[in-house]
Amino acid sequence: DIVLTQSPALAVSLGQRATISCKTNQNVDYYGNSYMHWYQQKPGQQPKLLIYLASNLASGIPARFSGRGSGTDFTLTIDPVEADDTATYYCQQSRNLPPTFGGGTKLELK
Amino acid sequence: EVQLVESGGGLVQPGSSLKLSCVASGFTFSSYNMHWIRQAPKKGLEWIALIYYDSSNKYYADSVKGRFTISRDNSKNTLYLEMNSLRSEDTAMYYCAKDRPELGLYVMDAWGQGASVTVSS
Numbered sequence: 001d002i003v004l005t006q007s008p009a010l011a012v013s014l015g016q017r018a019t020i021s022c023k024t025n026q027n028v029d030y031y032g033n034s035y036m037h038w039y040q041q042k043p044g045q046q047p048k049l050l051i052y053l054a055s056n057l058a059s060g061i062p063a064r065f066s067g068r069g070s071g072t073d074f075t076l077t078i079d080p081v082e083a084d085d086t087a088t089y090y091c092q093q094s095r096n097l098p099p100t101f102g103g104g105t106k107l108e109l110k
Numbered sequence: 111e112v113q114l115v116e117s118g119g120g121l122v123q124p125g126s127s128l129k130l131s132c133v134a135s136g137f138t139f140s141s142y143n144m145h146w147i148r149q150a151p152k153k154g155l156e157w158i159a160l161i162y163y164d165s166s167n168k169y170y171a172d173s174v175k176g177r178f179t180i181s182r183d184n185s186k187n188t189l190y191l192e193m194n195s196l197r198s199e200d201t202a203m204y205y206c207a208k209d210r211p212e213l214g215l216y217v218m219d220a221w222g223q224g225a226s227v228t229v230s231s
Contacts, residue, residue, distance in 0.1 A: 037217050039155075046205055046221040047155065052213040090155055094216035098171050099145075101155040 002026045002093050004102035013110045017079040020105045022091035024072045035095040038067055038076045041104075042087045050089075051076060083109065112136040112220040114206050119225035126196055130225050132189040132206030137220075140164075140184035143209035145218055146191045148202040156202075159191065160209075160216070174200075196229045203227075 003025045012018045028035045034054035039047040049058040051067035054074060064085075066077045078085055086109060091102040118130040132144070146159040159180040160169045168180055179192040189206050203224040210219035 033214065035214055035216075037214065039218075041155075046223055047218075048221070049210075049213075049217065049219045052210075052217045052219075056213070058213070058219065092155075092218075094214060097160075097169055097216070099157045099160075099216045101157065104154045 001098055002028065002096055002100050004091050004093060004100055006089075006091060006102035006105045008103065009106045009108065011108045011110045012081050014083060015080045017077060018081050018085070018107055020076040020078075020089050020107070022069075022074045022076070022102050024074075024093060026095070027071050028093045028095035029071055030095055034070045034074070035093055036067075036069065036074045037092045037094065039090045039092065040085075040087045041090065047090065078107075081107075081109070112208065114208065114220060114222035116204065116206055116222045116225035119204065119227045121228045121230065122196055123231050124197060124229055126229075127192070127194045128196060128227060129193070130191040130204055130206075130227075132191075132222055134187045134189065134206075134208070137208065139182075139187040143211070143216075144180075144182060144189045145207045145209060145216075146178075146180060146189075147205045147207055147218070147221075148200075149205070149224075150199075150202045153202075161189070193227070196227075198229050201227060201229050 036054045038051040041047040088104045113135045158171045161180045181190045206222045207218035208220040
């Protein structure tokens, strides 16, 4: 299985930039696409898709969110951070079965 | 609007069985692959099962293989997860999720609110 590693937590100030990283132990690129996706989960809620194929914004997601990366290194950036962005963010790879998730990064406000 | 509504969760004893349902609406259920994902208390997300739109293929995580069975009834717009030989480590919130192949392989673009399963004596 492909293992995804995220830092457990990140604290940023309102209006600043948050950068969340995800590293994989295998390349998740395939035929020009990076099979890496990002989800947001607020407390008590189900996850919501934010970014698909590393850098594509899902429907209805504000442009403050962006993703980049390829191969084994990926980042999710939120700029500027708003109070409503307090949540846990998960990366997920779909290059191989089983789909696997990172451990999640909890974003908190300073 | 896409809606996924899970039901069937509860408190059960180790070794027992439980069957979860997920009723889908707002999209053509029979055209989409579906997933089950679980989340243990205060833990991360764990994918556990996938079923193709026509039930032609089913895949499982090693942690549930041989104990859990994913199925669907396209005439009822319903996804199922039959769980047998339940263990304490199966305690989790269970989410059904819709696959969106246009966005990439095995991307989950809609999730239900979850069904809580507690395995305890």
